[in-house]
Amino acid sequence: MQYFPIFLDTTDLNCLVVGAGEVAARKVELLLKTSASITVVAPIVCDTVQAFAKEGKIKLINRAYGEADLSNQQMVFVATDNSELNTLIHDQARAQKILVNVVDNTPLCQFITPSIVDRAPITIAISSGGVAPVLLRYLRQKLESVIPHNVGLLGQFSNKFRGSVKRRFKSVTERRYFWEDVLEGDIAESVLQGNAQVAQQKFLTKLNATDTAKTRGEVYLVGAGPGDPDLLTFKALRLMQKADLVVYDRLVSPEILELVRRDAEKIYVGKAKSKHSVPQNEINDLLVKKALAGNRVVRLKGGDPFIFGRGGEELETLVEHGVRFQVVPGITAANGAASYAGIPLTHRDHAKSVVFATGHLQDNSINLNWQGLAQPDQTIVFYMGLTGLAIICEQLVKHGLANTTPIAMVQSATTTHQKVITGTFKDIQQKAEDAGIKPPALIIVGSVVSLHKKLNWRSDS
Numbered sequence: 209m210q211y212f213p214i215f216l217d218t219t220d221l222n223c224l225v226v227g228a229g230e231v232a233a234r235k236v237e238l239l240l241k242t243s244a245s246i247t248v249v250a251p252i253v254c255d256t257v258q259a260f261a262k263e264g265k266i267k268l269i270n271r272a273y274g275e276a277d278l279s280n281q282q283m284v285f286v287a288t289d290n291s292e293l294n295t296l297i298h299d300q301a302r303a304q305k306i307l308v309n310v311v312d313n314t315p316l317c318q319f320i321t322p323s324i325v326d327r328a329p330i331t332i333a334i335s336s337g338g339v340a341p342v343l344l345r346y347l348r349q350k351l352e353s354v355i356p357h358n359v360g361l362l363g364q365f366s367n368k369f370r371g372s373v374k375r376r377f378k379s380v381t382e383r384r385y386f387w388e389d390v391l392e393g394d395i396a397e398s399v400l401q402g403n404a405q406v407a408q409q410k411f412l413t414k415l416n417a418t419d420t421a422k423t424r425g426e427v428y429l430v431g432a433g434p435g436d437p438d439l440l441t442f443k444a445l446r447l448m449q450k451a452d453l454v455v456y457d458r459l460v461s462p463e464i465l466e467l468v469r470r471d472a473e474k475i476y477v478g479k480a481k482s483k484h485s486v487p488q489n490e491i492n493d494l495l496v497k498k499a500l501a502g503n504r505v506v507r508l509k510g511g512d513p514f515i516f517g518r519g520g521e522e523l524e525t526l527v528e529h530g531v532r533f534q535v536v537p538g539i540t541a542a543n544g545a546a547s548y549a550g551i552p553l554t555h556r557d558h559a560k561s562v563v564f565a566t567g568h569l570q571d572n573s574i575n576l577n578w579q580g581l582a583q584p585d586q587t588i589v590f591y592m593g594l595t596g597l598a599i600i601c602e603q604l605v606k607h608g609l610a611n612t613t614p615i616a617m618v619q620s621a622t623t624t625h626q627k628v629i630t631g632t633f634k635d636i637q638q639k640a641e642d643a644g645i646k647p648p649a650l651i652i653v654g655s656v657v658s659l660h661k662k663l664n665w666r667s668d669s
């Protein structure tokens with residue numbers, strides 16, 4: 209290890225920045241997050257650094273650098289565009305045992321600044337020692353995506369109760385178990401949601417309990433999106449990875465299921481059309497039973513749980529039984545299909561409104577407000593409309609839309625099996641048959657469909 213990673217206490221630290229262009233300004237910005245005293249010396253000063261000086265955040269010496277500027281400094285950043293001067297300052301700083309960093313010149317850096325994920329008081333610093341900056345950026349993005357945005361609140365919370373936990377549990381192992389339980393459970397969830405008071409209450413109850421084992425469970429109603437795992441939200445992924453148990457539907461893709469915590473029990477309750485594998489009331493009861501047994505239950509649904517997902521019904525049952533829950537929205541199939549097929553659902557020249565409707569057939573008809581739907585400057589997205597396609601076309605024409613209105617069908621939207629066909633009311637049924645369109649599929653009706661030819665960005669459809 210060429211570079212020794214340390215976190216430096218910046219209280220009473222004097223730091224000099226030589227140069228005051230935009231590169232120097234970035235370093236000053238970073239330093240301003242700390243409590244170091246910052247002095248900048250340079251004959252020419254950019255607006256950003258000028259502004260810092262005006263606001264009293266830094267001391268600005270508006271002239272050329274001289275060796276005397278190093279006196280009383282413990283650290284120096286060199287960011288001038290004169291390489292000879294940079295080398296000279298480096299040598300002078302080293303001779304005076306002052307930590308020196310010449311920006312973008314690793315051989316002249318006694319220390320380097322790492323890439324930072326800043327969730328104060330939690331700070332993650334990573335470095336490749338200057339050899340693989342792109343890999344570093346990639347890893348940092350990965351870290352950003354798995355660490356909750358407000359994890360800093362958890363840091364503050366832990367700090368507040370460190371002493372009490374130490375007094376309550378004698379052994380390090382006991383303390384570790386206790387903290388792991390807190391950090392993976394509903395107390396941490398409350399902290400992350402900003403419910404500090406609720407979290408504190410739960411924490412103290414847990415701390416003072418004689419039996420610190422399992423507490424009451426909870427249900428997370430999570431939208432898994434339309435299929436592409438990259439469309440999951442960070443929160444969905446986080447909750448999936450702490451689940452004791454996952455109850456999932458047919459529309460949840462295997463790739464998404466792969467992301468659930470390995471040891472979690474996985475229960476399939478998917479419904480195929482006209483073949484309810486598990487009746488809805490049984491699903492509701494299952495969620496209640498598992499949560500009351502102390503489990504963290506993830507109820508994973510395709511798309512968004514509140515769009516034709518019966519999520520509301522499941523929550524009502526949870527409320528009746530006093531089971532706590534959270535809801536995580538997902539990208540609904542209409543949004544996923546529209547984006548991945550290059551069909552904007554609204555457009556100034558085509559559609560001023562968009563309606564999501566169910567095309568589900570009941571007794572061979574679809575009970576909808578057809579007059580309200582058949583508007584020329586409106587986009588309609590039909591879910592579950594594959595078998596009702598003929599009725600949909602017929603009713604929309606009957607209520608005033610032209611026979612030539614553009615219509616699209618998107619099968620398995622956002623997945624690698626996505627298929628898109630377009631046509632008009634006149635020919636879409638034949639085209640769907642020829643293309644062998646199967647569920648899950650969406651129907652998009654309206655002038656926006658004509659944009660598909662121009663905006664289709666996926667080579668597979």
Ligand SMILES: C[S@@+](CC[C@H](N)C(=O)[O-])C[C@H]1O[C@@H](n2cnc3c(N)ncnc32)[C@H](O)[C@@H]1O
Binds near residue numbers: 517
């Ligand atoms: C019971 S609804 C569930 C909708 C889901 N809650 C959502 O927000 O997308 C099922 C219907 O959604 C549509 N659907 C879901 N995922 C789809 C996908 N990847 N591609 C096309 N249609 C999809 C189909 O019309 C399917 O019949």
